[in-house]
Every structure is written in C-alpha cells, then in structure tokens.
Amino acid sequence: MPWAERDAAAHVAVPTAVSDKYSRGVLGVVTGSSAYPGAAVLGVEAAARTGIGMIRYLGDATEPVLARRPEVVSAPGRVQAWLIGSGTDSQDLGLLAALFSDALASAEPVIADAGALESVALAPRRGVIVTPHFRELARMLAAGGTRVDVADIAADPGRWAVRAANRLGVTVLLKGATTWIAEPDGPQLSVSIAPPWTATAGAGDVLGGILGALLATNAATAVEPGMPARLAASAAVIHGLAASIASRGGPITALDIAERVPDAVRRLLSSESG
Template identity: 55%
Template sequence: MAKPRRWLEWEAAQARDWIAVPQATDDKYSRGVLGVRTGSTAYPGAAVLGVEAASRTGVGMVRYLGPKRVSSLVLQRRPEVVTADGRVQAWLLGSGMDAAARSDEETARLRKALKQGLPTVVDAGALDLVGGTAGPTVITPHFRELAGLLGRSGQTVTADQIAGDPGEWAVRASSALGCTVLLKGSVTHIASPSGIRLTVSGAPAWLATAGSGDVLAGILGALLATHSARIEADADALAALTATAAFVHAAAAHRASAGGPLVALDVAEAVPATLSALLA
C-alpha cells in the first residue's frame, strides 16, 4: 500500500479488504493459528477477553499457553481453544501481565516467542521486551505505557505530553523502536517505520472501559494470523491490518452499545455481526 506522510483516516472501504473470508478448500490451519501468551493469576480476565475476541474474528484456531488457572477459565468460556503447544502463524503476547511481577520462566517463554520471527502483537506486560522482537511487530500502548517505553529507550516524555500530540509521538516511537505502533486514545494513531500514518476515529466514549484493550489485542492478533502470508510478502500490510483491527473494534463497540453503556465482553461478542455488516 502507499505510504502516506499525512494522516489518513481508515474507514470501512479500506477495512473490508483486510478481512479474510474462508474458501471451500480452507481448513482450520490454513485459516490461521494464533498463539496466545496472555493473562496472569492477578489478571486472568485479560486472557479470556483476548481469546474470545480472537476466536470471533475469523481465526481458524487459538492456542492458549498460559497459567493453569487461567487456562481453565479460558476453556470454560471457549472450550474449542487448544492449550497444547504447537505451530502458530502469529503471536499475541502480554495482555494482563505485569512486567514487574513476571517470573523468569514466563519471561523466557515470551522471549522465545518473540524470536520466532512471526507477526506479533505485543501488549501491556510484554512491552518491555519489544527490543527482542525478530519479526513484524505491533505494539499497542496507551499514553502512560508509551511514555514508560520511550523512557527506557532514552527519550524523556510524560503521558501528558504524549496525550497533547499523540500522532507525533506514535511516529517517534515507531522510528525509535522499529515496529508498528498502535497508540490508543479517543483517536487511535497507527504509525509504521516505513512512514505509514493512519487514524481510526469515532469509537463511542463508552468504549473507555476495563478490558477494552484486551479485546482490541485479540482482534488484531487474529487478523495477523489470518494474513501471515500477506505480511511476509509485504511488510506494509501490518499497518493496514492494525488499522483494520482498530476500525472493527470501534464498530463492534457501536453495535454493542446502541447508545448506552457496554462492557468489554459485549464488544467481543459483537465482532461477528460487525464483520458480516462490513463485508456486506
């Protein structure tokens, strides 16, 4: 895709081209397998929400590889999820984790996934490991997380400064970290190292709720898994898929809200109907 140097608003006309529709010859493996290392004993719901959203975004299989108690909760909600290790086409890492409380064993598992060279979503409690990525990578910070991440790379900036000019800081972060950045906010900014700059606007204010980011990460992880071959052929596909995830997330929130309050699980449950309407 072209590399706009000005910000381009990503809308339905662009997003629908990045939804993988299965063909009669597809099976669960060719439709994409997403590996998920998310959640913790302190925040198990993040894993449930991310897996729920990924499962509803068209991925062929989700492999959840996390703590035993969290796996049990994931399976209670989504019994079709596979909890055995195996081949995957993309990774979702870090949602519902706390880097400060992460065990050495879990850190080693995250590093191993990051070094596989697969398309990867790095969220929340794995953001501190972003320098060790070997494949196409999207990070999904909010303002405070990005300030901390840039601080570790030697740039002094506050969350308030990022909030004052989120587009500029998304671009700076993408350049400094060498990955695609999805910066959360009332307007989502997506910036890639190659110069792509995309925005997604119009999400309902009700979407500012606990677990919303976990749902977004799940949607994005699924899109990367279903388009892993396309990403391998064209690195710029990563930014388009990231913007599409943000668009689907916002559209599903509108559908779930219908003008009123919502919770994160409502958004995940609204994804299939949202994709159906988008493709129609």
C-alpha cells in the first residue's frame, strides 16, 4: 500500500507547552568509524533536524559530529530509541560490537543499518527495523541461510522485503527508487516520492537519522504492532519530500537533504491542519 504525505503527517510528534527535552524523546546513536565518519555526521544532522528532545552520540566520530552539532551529548545515559551501524563495517567493529549488542538486547526500538545488519541477523527481535539497500539485504539473507542474487531482489523488491521481514523476524525498510517496508505479520507499505537525484552517497545515512528521530519521539507507541512499519514509511516520506525540496529538479548532496528536513516536516504539518 502506498504511504502518502497525510499518513506521514499523523506520525510527526508535535511538542506542546508541557514538553521538555526528555519527554520529547532521546535518540542513542552508535554510527560512524574512522573509515566513514561522515555517515555519523549525516545521520545526527538529519535526526536533529527532524525534531527531537536530545541525541546521545556514542560512536567513534565524536569530534566531527560535535563540530557540526554542538547540541549533541556524548555522555551515556537513558534513551528512548537507538540508531546503530551507518558508516561501520561488520568486519571491523572493534568496541562497537558490544554497543550494538547492548542496543539489540535493550527494550528500546532499534534501527540497524550497514555494519549492524549482521548483528541483527544473529539476534532478531520485535522493535528492530533494518534499513538495507539491495546488496545489504542479499548479505543479510545469506547470513540466515537464504541465498539470493542482488538482481533477483532488484527485479521484485516489494516481494523480497516481505519475505525478508518474515524470515528475519524484524521490520524491513528496503531502500531504492521505491522504498518498500514490511513488518512480520504487519503492514506492507511503499514510498516512491524521492527524485532520482537522491541516489547519492550518504542519502541512506540521512534516512536513518530521520527514522531515529521518529522512533524516539513516538516512543510510547513505537513497538505496537504495525507502528514500526508506519514510522519507517513516514521517515521515507519525509526523506523523499526533503530531497524534492532540496533538488527542485537539480542535483543534491546528502547534507542538502538533511538541511531541508524541517521544510518537509513543516509542509506535512501545514497540509494536515489545512
């Protein structure tokens, strides 16, 4: 089922007069590495611009993240959701492996990307959303014993998203020109609003940050049946809309998308109230 702007608008948590930074939601972030520090900067930038109470950044790229976003806290503490894995390599995790395991063993919802995908294959649970592209999904399925060519996934991504969700037991957001979302025994959703200019390095890291903010700010309902898929699809709508606003028919960078996220959220909220 296509997920539309009005559907996404209903999943933006708008602060009220009684909100504070903790009641709005805190996102714990374990992303980035010495090889890929930029992925951490992009995800944190996108989460901050989606609207969130606070971000705790606990990965290996604290310096560039704080240089871009001094609002970010690098002290450990309580969080309402986790974003793990963007900009990391599953073969070279070092101390990050323990942080991934802790997040996956916690009760909070988790978004797992890139280098954290294989950790999920070993410890799947409800409340986990994985955000692979086609190659990453093929690798995840292979780790679980299902061999599939990337070309087969590309030929029928919607079906593979559903199959993977059921086989892996987690919500799958499969990235591409159309983004497919499937929850085990739950909704199957799709979003196709991003312009092809979105196919640029780091755009997926930005999507992870947007989804992280939506999970943390909807923490009370985020793991109810159907909600992981709806929140994931809403993040894809905000991402695609921000990319369209940034692009206006021309080229964009991943950071351009993150910077236009407030405009995308504003547009969703104004269309909902109008």
